[in-house]
Amino acid sequence: MSRPPDRPEILDSDHLSARTREILTSRLLIPTVQPHTLSLQAYAVLDALLPVLLPLDEILPPGTDIAITARIDSALSGPRDGWRFADLPPDAQAWESALLTLDDVTFEQHGLRFIHLAHDLRGTLLDAVMEGQIGLEREGRLTASQMKRWSGDLRGEVVDCIMSDPRIQQALGISSSLTGGDTVFQGFTQVGSDSREDFEPKATAPLLQMAESSE
């Protein structure tokens, strides 16, 4: 594991329990063995897809890499959330098949692999996936309706990773992890509008700076 240099201030708050601090801190570590679950080809497609789905350059400081691809890849081998759509195969297999389906369709349509495609064309393909227009009727690949289903799982998984990352929480000014420490369980004294407490983070994300400065 390697650690990036940034450490969000919320991790040092006494409104954080030791267990929660440990959980959040573990997300600063980037798995050094990649990929863990997906094939190299599928992993590369996912890595090229994520900035098209959810760019983070207006949220995090320039150059910050929170390794979403690696974390999703690892999470696919870990405990899942207890259910799946009956018309999709088990999660790890569904993700592998979906990403390879996207790569194959890209090649058929453009004569290029997904990772070599221009950013806007990747976006157009992702839109088509979400609208249920892209799929393949062959072994090891997903049909268009399965791809549409999977795109919901993709979106959900990405958001789980993003919103549970302490750097994102710090950048968006989110205090949800700061429910209370171990010796004193503080909770929140203020719960109404426009009443940020001193220990709660202020948003630092560039896209929120204007709103914060008018506070």
Place this chain on the structure above:
Amino acid sequence: MSSSTLMKTFAETDIVDTLIVGSGAGGAPLAAELARNGKTVVVLEAGPAFPATGHTPDEIAARELYWLHERLSAGTNPQAFGGNNSGTGLGGSMLHYGAFMPRMDARDFHLHTETGKGVDWPFGLDELLPYIERVESFIGVSGPAHYPWDPDRRYAYAPPPANSAALKMREGCDALGLRHADGPAALITRDIEQPHFGTRHACANCGACHQGCRNGAKSGTDNTWLPMAVAYGAELRPGCFAHTIERDSSGRVTGVVYRQNGVEHRQKCATLVLAAGAVETPRLLLTNGLANSSGQVGQNYMTHVSTQVWGEFDEDIRPNRGYPSLTITEDMMRPKDADFVGGYLVQSLGMMPATWGQNLARSTTTRGPAFARALAGYNRSAGMGINGECLPRPENRVTLSDEKDAFGIPKPLIEHSYGPNEWAMHHHAARLMTQMWETVGAKDIRVIDRAAHMIGTCRMGADAGSNVVNPVGRSFDIDNLWVSDHSIFPSAAAANPALAIMALSLRTAEAMLRT
């Protein structure tokens, strides 16, 4: 769970009076009531015993409270499991439930008589009300001094403070002329000494009810019924996955085989109570081929129509803070302009960020910078949501799939599709809540089509031909087998199910004591 009492234990060769599978809202009150009346009781719980102080608001890690044995979800409205339904661990789903605790509307017991649709319960509110009041009194429920839809009702605890979403919903109700109140919430707002448990602290407004309450403020079974059961001699056995129900030559239940730490064990019993919920209870019966002469085991699976509408405001809302869903209106229980039968409750919604983001992600196809900006709007977001009647339909059911789980048991397949009534209610509620949010200045209003909770599959009724259990929860086919959970609900009703499950559990315990 903490208790100063040293727990009594039983040998597997002991024939305990009652063996209960499940330690949540269905199993725990019954365990306490039977033990208090001198019965020997063992409770098998598939999950671990979580110390409350170890709960974490981290939504990914807090999934440890969900039932994580994989379920397959199908139908035209495949339900998202995980949160908002089954739990695991001593305390069951009440470890992660939202503690919103309205009472069932009297009319919902007689929906078929009222409308010609749905199913009547075999009794009315007057039958269940004494048990409801006992539950509320024992576990601790907060609510307003004056409840607009039931002036005689009283709550022992003052409501927690209204958070931003609750205040915004009040404004929306006022603008449209709807009555509103602080809703009944199963949490305490002053420190108490809970009998057989110890100190429970007042709610600290931390907002992480769904991730497990860290100071005992939320009323679960882990800090109420289960310690009481232990105090009266019941044994709680966590980490025990029950899979086989054994019977004698006459067909009566003799015991249950369960797996604990990879080893098979067998507990003998005189009476078995299944309290494993509307998926695992029918799954146990179906895998064992039991109690299904009616053909109704697994049938009539229901949810609640749980449409949400979210909006973004100019103010700093911070929706993670405070009790998440305080404001209620019951004015939509029978709206005059309804094009559906039954009704729905509306509640305000705060939410933790990943759960909120999941809803956003799955209800839109936004991508790119617009998606990032939408997620960045978390701190300015407030929501409202409903729980509404869902009619029983033959195509909605729990069956066994062709896939096996790690124990070699078929995974459950849950088919769930809205019918015309559910869609009509969804659209009615979406229109109403959108209008409320527009009126108070919300922007980027977003409707989320979703269902929550799990209800039905082992219907209770008077007729053995069309029901799995009789009106007190006893199997028609096997006289020492009982069911005590939301699988016995004949109809979904609008209210969140935990209160009725606990009330029915006490009522079933009384019936068992009479036999």
